[in-house]
Amino acid sequence: MKIEKHKILGGKVYVYRREKSRYWYCSSFLDGRNWRTSTKEESLSRAKDFAEDWYLTLRGKKLIGQLRHEKTFRQAAEKFLEEYEVITLGERSPVYIDNTKRRLKNYLIPYFGDKGLSEVTAGMVQDYRLFRQKNSVPRYNCKDDDGNPKNYGPPARSTLHQEIVTLRQVLKTAMRHGWLSHLPDLSVPYKTAGKTAHRAWFSPEEYKQFYEATRRRAKNPPKPRWKRNCEQLHDYVLFMANTGLRPDEARHLQYRDVTIVEDEDTEETILEIEVRGKRGVGYCKSMTGAVRPFERLRKRNKPNASDLIFPAFPRELFNNILEEEGLKFDREGNRRTAYSLRHTYICLRLMEGADIYQIAKNCRTSVEMIETYYAAHIKTSINAAAVNVRKPKKKKQHPVEAQSLLAE
Numbered sequence: 001m002k003i004e005k006h007k008i009l010g011g012k013v014y015v016y017r018r019e020k021s022r023y024w025y026c027s028s029f030l031d032g033r034n035w036r037t038s039t040k041e042e043s044l045s046r047a048k049d050f051a052e053d054w055y056l057t058l059r060g061k062k063l064i065g066q067l068r069h070e071k072t073f074r075q076a077a078e079k080f081l082e083e084y085e086v087i088t089l090g091e092r093s094p095v096y097i098d099n100t101k102r103r104l105k106n107y108l109i110p111y112f113g114d115k116g117l118s119e120v121t122a123g124m125v126q127d128y129r130l131f132r133q134k135n136s137v138p139r140y141n142c143k144d145d146d147g148n149p150k151n152y153g154p155p156a157r158s159t160l161h162q163e164i165v166t167l168r169q170v171l172k173t174a175m176r177h178g179w180l181s182h183l184p185d186l187s188v189p190y191k192t193a194g195k196t197a198h199r200a201w202f203s204p205e206e207y208k209q210f211y212e213a214t215r216r217r218a219k220n221p222p223k224p225r226w227k228r229n230c231e232q233l234h235d236y237v238l239f240m241a242n243t244g245l246r247p248d249e250a251r252h253l254q255y256r257d258v259t260i261v262e263d264e265d266t267e268e269t270i271l272e273i274e275v276r277g278k279r280g281v282g283y284c285k286s287m288t289g290a291v292r293p294f295e296r297l298r299k300r301n302k303p304n305a306s307d308l309i310f311p312a313f314p315r316e317l318f319n320n321i322l323e324e325e326g327l328k329f330d331r332e333g334n335r336r337t338a339y340s341l342r343h344t345y346i347c348l349r350l351m352e353g354a355d356i357y358q359i360a361k362n363c364r365t366s367v368e369m370i371e372t373y374y375a376a377h378i379k380t381s382i383n384a385a386a387v388n389v390r391k392p393k394k395k396k397q398h399p400v401e402a403q404s405l406l407a408e
Contacts (some may be wrong), residue, residue, distance in 0.1 A: 008048050009306060013055045014038070015047050026051035031062050062291055071179045073112040073120060077104050080173040103166045107132070112167075117174050124183040125167070125205065129188070132160060199373050200334035201343035202241075204351075206327055213238050213325050217317075229314050231300065233321075235293035242290035244345035244363045247313070247338040249277035256305040258294060275364065282364040287345075312336060346374050 005016040013028045024047035027036035034394060035058060043048040081104065085097055111128055112120055133154045155163075164186055174180040202210055221230045238252060257274040263285070271286035297309060315338075322328040322336060329335055342363070345360040349359050356375065360367045 006044070006048070008051060013051050015044070016049050023047075026054055028055050028058065030058055053143060064307055070116045070403055071174065073115050073117060074109055076117060076174040076179060077109055077113075077170050079177065080170045081174065081220070082378050084169070099162075103163050107163055108167055108170070117171070117180045120167075120171065120184060125164070125184065126189065129164075131162060132163070139181055172299055197330075198334075199334045199343040200330050200340045201347045202327070202336070202340060202349065207344055207348075209325055210321070211241070213321050217321060226317075228300070229317060231296070232310070233314050233317055236313070237295050238293040239290050239297075239342050240338065240341035241348075242287040242293075243271070244342050244349075245273070245275065245284065246277055246342055250310050251274050251308070251313070253309045254306055255303045255309055257297065258309070259261075260291060260294070264320075267277075269271060277364070280330055284362055284364075304378060343374070346370060350375055 002019040003016050005014055007014060013026055015026050017024045022042055024039045024041055024044060025036060026039055026047070029035075037054060039047040039050040039054075041050055057280055081101060084100065111131065111149060112124075115124070128200065168183070168186055171180060171183055172367070175183065177398075193346065211234070214230070214237050216232040218227070218230040223228045239245075240247075245253070253273070257276070259272045261270060261272050262268075264272050268288050269291050270288055271284075271290050273284040273286065275282045275284050285294075294309075301307070318338065327336060346359060346363060348371075350356070356367055356370055360370055363370075
C-alpha cells in the first residue's frame with residue numbers, strides 16, 4: 001500500500017496518509033514506544049499544525065509523569081479470546097463461542113479497538129449503546145430486489161445486553177492481567193424495573209387443538225411421501241409435552257437413553273429418560289402420555305440402540321400447522337416454537353398442583369426460574385381460600401342495652 005509521508009520537528013514526528021484514506025495521521029517514537037493518532041484533517045498544513053500540538057502535549061505528559069503505557073481494547077480482546085476458547089472447552093457449546101467471537105469482531109472491536117483500556121469509561125459505553133440503536137447493520141449475504149444489502153433494524157434489548165456482557169468479560173480479562181485497575185459502571189442508566197414476560201405456552205384447550213391437528217395431518221398427509229414426517233411430528237409433540245425436555249436435549253436423545261418402567265409410586269407405566277443437554281447429564285420421569293408415542297417411534301423406525309430418536313425436527317411442518325390453527329402467537333404476541341412444548345409441560349404440571357421443587361428437578365432447572373417465568377401467571381397457583389380471609393366482626397351493642405348493663 002502506497003503511503004505519503006512528511007517529517008516535521010526535525011524528524012521527531014511523521015505526518016502520513018495511506019493510499020485510500022481521506023485523513024492524515026501522525027506518529028512519533030517517545031518514551032520507548034510508538035504513538036500514533038488520526039489528525040482528522042484532509043489538509044496537509046492543518047495536519048502538520050495538529051501533529052505539532054499533539055507531540056508537544058505528549059512530551060509535556062512525559063515530563064510530569066502522566067504519559068501512560070497501556071494496552072488497547074483490541075489487545076485485551078485478543079487475550080480474552082485466547083483464554084476463553086481453551087478454558088471453556090467442553091463447557092460451552094461451539095455455537096456460543098462463535099457468537100462471542102462474532103460480537104467482538106463485528107461490533108465491539110471496531111468501536112473500542114484502538115482505545116486505551118482506561119478510556120473505556122461508563123460514558124463511552126453509553127455512547128456505544130446509542131450508536132448501536134441509531135445505526136443499522138447490513139445483513140450477511142442478504143439483498144433486496146435491487147441488489148442492495150438489506151439492513152437490520154436496531155438490536156433487541158437482549159442482543160445489546162449480550163454485547164455488554166462480552167465487553168465486561170474482556171475488561172475483566174484486562175484486570176486479571178493488571179492492565180486495568182477497575183471496571184467502569186456498565187449498568188444501563190435511566191432503566192426502570194422491567195416486567196417479567198411469561199414464556200409462550202399452550203393452554204390445555206390450545207394444546208388439545210394443536211395435537212389433534214398434528215394427528216389429522218399424520219392420518220391424511222397432503223402427499224403420501226410426507227406421511228412419515230407427519231407421523232414423526234405428531235409423536236414429537238406428544239413426547240415433548242409429556243416429558244418437558246428441551247429441544248436440544250431431545251435432539252441428542254438416543255433409544256438406549258429411554259426405558260419403559262412401571263412406576264412404584266403411581267403404579268403407572270412411564271418413561272425413565274437419561275438426558276444429556278445444556279446442564280450435563282440428568283434424569284427425567286415422563287407422564288404416561290409419552291409411552292405410546294415412544295412405542296410408535298420404536299415400531300416405525302426399527303432402530304439400533306444408539307440411533308437418535310429425533311434425528312431431524314420438521315420445523316417447517318411444525319410452523320405450518322401452527323399457522324393453520326392460528327396458534328403461532330399467543331395473546332401477548334409471543335412466538336410459539338418447539339420450546340413452547342416444554343413450557344406447556346411445566347405450566348400444566350403447576351395447574352395440576354404438582355410440587356414445584358419436583359418439577360424443577362424433573363426439568364433440570366431451578367425453583368426460582370419456575371416461580372419467575374411460569375408460576376406467576378398460573379391462576380391455580382393462587383389459593384382463594386387463603387386470599388379471601390375475612391376478619392370476624394364484633395357484635396355492636398344497642399345504646400339502651402349498654403345503659404341497662406351499667407345500671408345493674
